[in-house]
Amino acid sequence: MTAELVRGQNHPLSQSRLEIRVSAGTPIVAAATLSDTDGKVHGVEWVAHPGAPTLPGLEVSRQAAADHRLAVDLDAMPEAVHRVDVLLALPAGDGAGPVRFGAVAAPFVAVTGLDGTEVATYTLTGLDAESAVVALELYRRQGAWKVRAVGQGYAGGLAELLTDQGLPEAHQLAAGINEAVARGLARSVQAPPPRTAEGDRTRQAAAPALGHDQGGAAPQSAPGPVPPVSPYGPQGSYGGQLPGGPVHPAPQPPYPGTPDPSPVTQPSPSTAGGPIDYSHPRRRNAAPPPPPPAAPPTAPGQPARPVAGDATGWSMDERLYNQVWGMFEDLARTTAAYRSAVDFAESRMDKELEQVLSDPRGRIGGQGDAAREAARAKHDALVEQAREALDRDLIQLTAEAEVVEPALPPAYAGWDNPVWHGYRVPREMPMALRLGDLYLPEAAEVRIPMLVRLPLERGLWIDSSRAGSFDGAFTDAHEVRHLAMEAAVAHAARLLAVHPAGEFTVHVIDPAGSAAQPLAPLVGTGVLATPPASGAGGVAEVLARLTQRVDLVQMALRGAAADALPPGFDTSQQLLIVNDFPHGFDDRAVNQLRYLADEGPDVGVHLMMVADREESSGYGPLLDPLWRSLLRLTPVPDDHLADPWVGHAWTYEPALVPPGSQVLEQVLTQVAAARRDWNR
Numbered sequence: 001m002t003a004e005l006v007r008g009q010n011h012p013l014s015q016s017r018l019e020i021r022v023s024a025g026t027p028i029v030a031a032a033t034l035s036d037t038d039g040k041v042h043g044v045e046w047v048a049h050p051g052a053p054t055l056p057g058l059e060v061s062r063q064a065a066a067d068h069r070l071a072v073d074l075d076a077m078p079e080a081v082h083r084v085d086v087l088l089a090l091p092a093g094d095g096a097g098p099v100r101f102g103a104v105a106a107p108f109v110a111v112t113g114l115d116g117t118e119v120a121t122y123t124l125t126g127l128d129a130e131s132a133v134v135a136l137e138l139y140r141r142q143g144a145w146k147v148r149a150v151g152q153g154y155a156g157g158l159a160e161l162l163t164d165q166g167l168p169e170a171h172q173l174a175a176g177i178n179e180a181v182a183r184g185l186a187r188s189v190q191a192p193p194p195r196t197a198e199g200d201r202t203r204q205a206a207a208p209a210l211g212h213d214q215g216g217a218a219p220q221s222a223p224g225p226v227p228p229v230s231p232y233g234p235q236g237s238y239g240g241q242l243p244g245g246p247v248h249p250a251p252q253p254p255y256p257g258t259p260d261p262s263p264v265t266q267p268s269p270s271t272a273g274g275p276i277d278y279s280h281p282r283r284r285n286a287a288p289p290p291p292p293p294a295a296p297p298t299a300p301g302q303p304a305r306p307v308a309g310d311a312t313g314w315s316m317d318e319r320l321y322n323q324v325w326g327m328f329e330d331l332a333r334t335t336a337a338y339r340s341a342v343d344f345a346e347s348r349m350d351k352e353l354e355q356v357l358s359d360p361r362g363r364i365g366g367q368g369d370a371a372r373e374a375a376r377a378k379h380d381a382l383v384e385q386a387r388e389a390l391d392r393d394l395i396q397l398t399a400e401a402e403v404v405e406p407a408l409p410p411a412y413a414g415w416d417n418p419v420w421h422g423y424r425v426p427r428e429m430p431m432a433l434r435l436g437d438l439y440l441p442e443a444a445e446v447r448i449p450m451l452v453r454l455p456l457e458r459g460l461w462i463d464s465s466r467a468g469s470f471d472g473a474f475t476d477a478h479e480v481r482h483l484a485m486e487a488a489v490a491h492a493a494r495l496l497a498v499h500p501a502g503e504f505t506v507h508v509i510d511p512a513g514s515a516a517q518p519l520a521p522l523v524g525t526g527v528l529a530t531p532p533a534s535g536a537g538g539v540a541e542v543l544a545r546l547t548q549r550v551d552l553v554q555m556a557l558r559g560a561a562a563d564a565l566p567p568g569f570d571t572s573q574q575l576l577i578v579n580d581f582p583h584g585f586d587d588r589a590v591n592q593l594r595y596l597a598d599e600g601p602d603v604g605v606h607l608m609m610v611a612d613r614e615e616s617s618g619y620g621p622l623l624d625p626l627w628r629s630l631l632r633l634t635p636v637p638d639d640h641l642a643d644p645w646v647g648h649a650w651t652y653e654p655a656l657v658p659p660g661s662q663v664l665e666q667v668l669t670q671v672a673a674a675r676r677d678w679n680r
Contacts, residue, residue, distance in 0.1 A: 005149035008337035022068040025105030051180035089132040102128035122149040306400035308407035334393040341386035349379035411498040425674040459607035461630035483635035485518035501674035508532040511584025525668040553603040581611035
C-alpha cells in the first residue's frame, strides 16, 4: 500500500534498492546530498549533481528534465552517511524558464521499488517564490532506513539551500551545477543499464566527484571545515533555548567511505608556548566503532526492538547522548507531521463548508446537511489517520525510552534512577549534563532528557516568579521561591557529582539568609567552598573575588603565561549561585554580575541566578542583556522552551529530587569525602 505523505511525515523503507521518480510541469534539476549523523554535508564530494552524477549508492541525472529517476542503493551507502536529501531546483541563467516554483505545477515525488511499485509519494504543495527545494530525505534510524517528506523551499536557489546545509563552497557549487546544465551535458547521457530478470538495476562503479582541476565538469574546491550547526534555533521569548545537539565525534574523511589522507595537525610548540597535546585522552583519530546491532524484530514486518546506545560514538556516553537527541528529533518531527495533517484536515473542511454555504440552495435542506456531514467525516477520517501514525511512532519512542533511561550514566540520569545507588566520584568530566525533561502535549507520556554540553557555555536562570507556573497552581510566592532554590541546589549538586574531585567549586550568595533550608544539603555535607555569603558586605566580597579571578585568567591566557598565576590559584570550574536577586545588590554589584555572566564562561566561571525578573524591573533595560544571556529554567513544568527548528514550544520539567529521598545527601557526602582526600 502506497503511503501518501504530507510535509513532515515519515514512512519506513523495507527495500534497500529504490528509485526516486520526479515529475514536474517544467524542466528541473535533480541533485542529492549525503550527510552524517549531525546532518552535515562535509564537502562538494558529498553532493551528487549533473556535473558529478554518481556517489556510492546514489546516481542522479545529468540533465534538466520534467521527469527524473534517481537510483538509490541504501546498502551501498558508506557507514558515515546517515541521511540522503533529494534536491530539486529550477535551472538558472537561461532567461526563458520559470524562476519560481509558484509559477509551475507542484512537483510530484515518488519512492518506488525497482519493479515500479510505489512505496511513498509526496506532492510539494505550498511553494511560491522558492526556486530550490529539499523534497525528501532518506535517513538511517536504529539500523533501518525511513523516508520523510520535507518540502523546505529556498527563494535564493541552490546557493542558499547548499549554504543552509553547511557547505562553505555553496555558491561555487551552485554555479557549477547551473553551468553543467547550461552546457548541455544531457546530450552525452548514457542509456540506462539493463535490468536483470529480477528487475534489479545492475550496479555501476561509483567514482568520487572530481573538481575542474581533476577532469570534472563543474568547478569545485577542496572540502573545507564545516562549522558545527545546532538543530535548535534562536532563543524563545523567555530566553529559553534548547542547547546542545548531536555529537559529531571526529573529523570525517573528505569523501564518504574513504580514509582521510591528511594527518591531524597539533599546535606548534613555538606558537602555543610549549608542547601541548589537545587530544582527548580516550579518543583516537580513527573512526568510532560501530554501534551495537539492533535486536532482531519480534515478528516479520515489525520494527526492531530498541537498543540502548545504538547511535555512533567512541564511548557509550557519546552513543547515549546522540541517541537521546535522535529521540528528540523523532518526537519533534512526528508531532510536526501530526499537527500539519490536522491543520490540513481543518483547512479542507473549512473550504468545503464555505463552498456549501456560498450556494444559497445548500444552506438549508437535506442536501446541505449531507454536504456538511460529508466534510466533517472527511476531516475526522484524516485526523484519525494522522493520530494512528502518531501513536505508532509514539509506541516505538516509548519502547526506546524504556531501554535508554535505565542505561543512562549519572550525568544523564534522573535522581530516581537506580544508577545513583552505585555512584562513585568520577575521574573524568562527562560530555553533557541533564537539566530536566522535555515533552509535548500530544505525547506527554514520552519524556526526553534535556541534556546540555559541558563545560557550560551560558549561565542558568531559575525563575522564581509565580508566572513560571505552567498550570497556575502555584500562587504562593514564597512556595515558588522555595521550589526555585531547591531546583538550583539539585542542579548544583549534579554539577558537583559529575566532576572529578577538586575540579568544580560552588559559591552561594544569599543576602537575606532566606534559603537556609534548601541549601542545607550543600552546607551540611561541606561541599561549598565557603559558607553562603549574606548581607551587602558578603555580596561585595564574593563578586570581587570572582571578577578578579576572571581578570587574572584572561590576562594569563592572552599572554600565554598560565604558569604566572599566583601559587595555590584554584583552577577548578566555579559556579556562583545568587539567591533573591536584586536584594543586597547595588549598582556596582549589578555591573559585576553582568561582567561574570558575559566573560565568566570562557574562563570557567558560571552563574546560576534564582530570581524573579519582575522584581528586578527597577533596574530597567540595564539587566536585559543579563537575562538574554542566561538559559531560563523553572522549578515547575512550563512550556517556555522554544524550538524554531520545527516550530514547537516544549514543556520543560525540572530534574528534582523525589520527596523523602536521601540520594542528594548520599551523593554529596561522597563528593565532600573525595574533595578532602584530594586536598591532602
